[in-house]
Amino acid sequence: MAVYTIIAVAIAANVFFPIPFMTITMTLPFLALVGGSFRLFVGSQTVHEILKQRERLAHFTLYLAAQTLMSVTYPAYQVLFQAAADAGYELTVVALLPIVKLVMRNIIALSLSRMDDMMPEAVVFSVDFFNAFYIITSMQNASSSATVAIIMVADLIHTVVAWKSLRRRASSIIRESRAGGVDLKLPDILDVASFLLRTHKSESKSFAHVQIRSCMTHQLSLENRILLDDLTKATKHHQFPTIRSLEHVGRGSDNPRWSCVWRRTNVVQVQPIIVKTNEQLRPEAKDESQRLDGALKVLFTAECLVLSEYLETFVPVLYTIYIMVMVHLPSAKYHTELSGVTVDTIGSKIQGILAYGLLELLSFVALVALMRRGCGVRSLHHLAFVLETHMPHIQDKLLAWALLTLGSRVVHFGVDFSFKFDWV
Incomplete structure (x- = not known):
């Protein structure tokens, strides 16, 4: 400068x-x-x-x-x-x-x-x-x-x-979720998404279109880390290159890997999964997949909306x-x-x-x-x-x-x- x-x-x-x-x-x-x-x-x-x-x-x-x-x-x-x-x-x-x-x-x-x-x-x-x-x-x-x-x-x-x-x-999502057996004391989209992921995590094809891991590092509880690990194991994924490890470069590695920088022992590295279609899913799994997709879209839109309103306030x-x-x-x-x-x-x-x-x-x-x-x-x-x-x-x-x-x-x-x- x-x-x-x-x-x-x-x-x-x-x-x-x-x-x-x-x-x-x-x-x-x-x-x-x-x-x-x-x-x-x-x-x-x-x-x-x-x-x-x-x-x-x-x-x-x-x-x-x-x-x-x-x-x-x-x-x-x-x-x-x-x-x-x-x-x-x-x-x-x-x-x-x-x-x-x-x-x-x-x-x-x-x-x-x-x-x-x-x-x-x-x-x-x-x-x-x-x-x-x-x-x-x-x-x-x-x-x-x-x-x-x-x-x-x-x-x-x-x-x-x-x-x-x-x-x-x-x-619409909350109504369909209650009809599908999701126990919601209060309407909560996040609870819907969490329920679908936790109860159907073994059916990897149902959620193969969902990005499991973030492209940032976050501090997570042990329970949530185990859940992410289970979802990752149940779904084929590929490494999403982010920040290059300078330590590998310094050693002159012939096959350097790209990974997130781990600042804490309980942060999760970036690993989005490959997007797949759900053409071969059973009908119930298709409904669950669509419901999860809709819940995530609502959460995404809500985040955009509240951030915009917050910014326009101050x-x-x-x-x-x-x-x-x-x-x-x-x-x-x-x-x-x-x-x-x-x-x-x-x-x-x-x-x-x-x-x-x-x-x-x-x-x-x-x-x-x-x-x-x-x-x-x-x-x-x-x-x-x-x-x-x-x-x-x-x-x-x-x-x-x-x-x-x-x-x-x-x-x-x-x-x-x-x-x-x-x-x-």
């Missing part, structure tokens, strides 16, 4: 300042430095082994490309919204935001195929963070309160529709605190989002943001209650699990995206979508 900073300062001092679109144009030198440092640290043999993983490299490249595209698309959208607001067409541009969100979600999800347990966190804390951030900015710059109200109502409708779809699927609060602090600093004049905002006028600017944050908080609380009551999903447990197990990834994303989104609005970073660059 020190070398990168020296390069950026040298260009700014001797060529032009600000550097046009600095966060983008300086990406290539940054990646070159990171790649060179990585090569020196791990050695050439490790790099050659990584380069053999063509499919994984393609997914990784797609993921980086999606992140870069996101960092360009949303600032460009903000410029478009501002121009549309001045011309009276801001509602038309507001309608584009869900489309942008959907496209970016699908691109990032595509880059994370076969890594379903990482997908909700990776998508939500990237795409949904940008989306929530620029919804707030749109509210701040909206020319009328009607636009703010429409944005709030549209977001609420989206949440209601998603919950209704989830409830319909969950109710982002308005963080942004409000940020602008209330920044407006008192001498550097506020360099922040484009604070143009024309003073200590006296800041109150009117944050009213809509605070109202949106309150609505999101109420929506989050209601969603948690409704998902538990109507869908049999303990969403707070999902949220706590993701925040605990994915915390390093979440912290990295929030820090990086906050610096990028807020930094791109400082004039020193050379963001100019008119492409005139008058200072050059």
